Amino acid sequence: MLIAEADIRTERPSRYLEELREHSIEVCGHIPHRPHPHHDGTAPPQIRNVEWTDTGGTIDLVEGRCTLQAGPDSLTLRVEAADRDSLQRIQRLVTGRMQKIGKRDALQVTWRQADADHPHRARNRLLNRRQPDGLKGRFLPSLSRDAE
Incomplete structure (x- = not known):
C-alpha cells in the first residue's frame, strides 16, 4: 500500500472539511452510468x-482511500492506494478540489510520502488527535452505493 x-x-x-464532505456526497450520489466529466475531461x-x-472523514474510492482530519489550525489529508498511478490520481483530485475551494485563502497542498513500514502510525495519529468531548464518537450515517 502506497501512502x-x-x-x-x-x-x-x-469549513474546508465541510466543503469536501458536501462535494464527496454529491459525487457519490451521481447516477453511476452517467458521471459528469471534470473540466480537464477526466472522469470523476x-x-x-x-x-x-x-x-x-473517510472517502473510500475504487482506487483507494482518502482520510481527512480537521485540527485547530490545519486540515490533514492522507491518501492510500495500491499503485503509484492510483495514488497520484487521488492526490491530483484532492489537490484540485482543495485549490478550488480554498482559492480565497490560497491554500497550499504539499504531499509527502508517509512511512510505508508503519502504515497505521499516521492513521493512528489522525484518529488520536484531541477532539472536543462533545464530539467524540459522533458519526454521520454512511453513504454507500452498495447499500442501494
Missing part, C-alpha cells in the same frame, strides 16, 4: 463510501 499525506495550514479547517472518481464526523 501520501499533506497538512494544509488554515484558520478554517472545519468512483466513490464507494463516505463517512464523516464533525472533525474528520
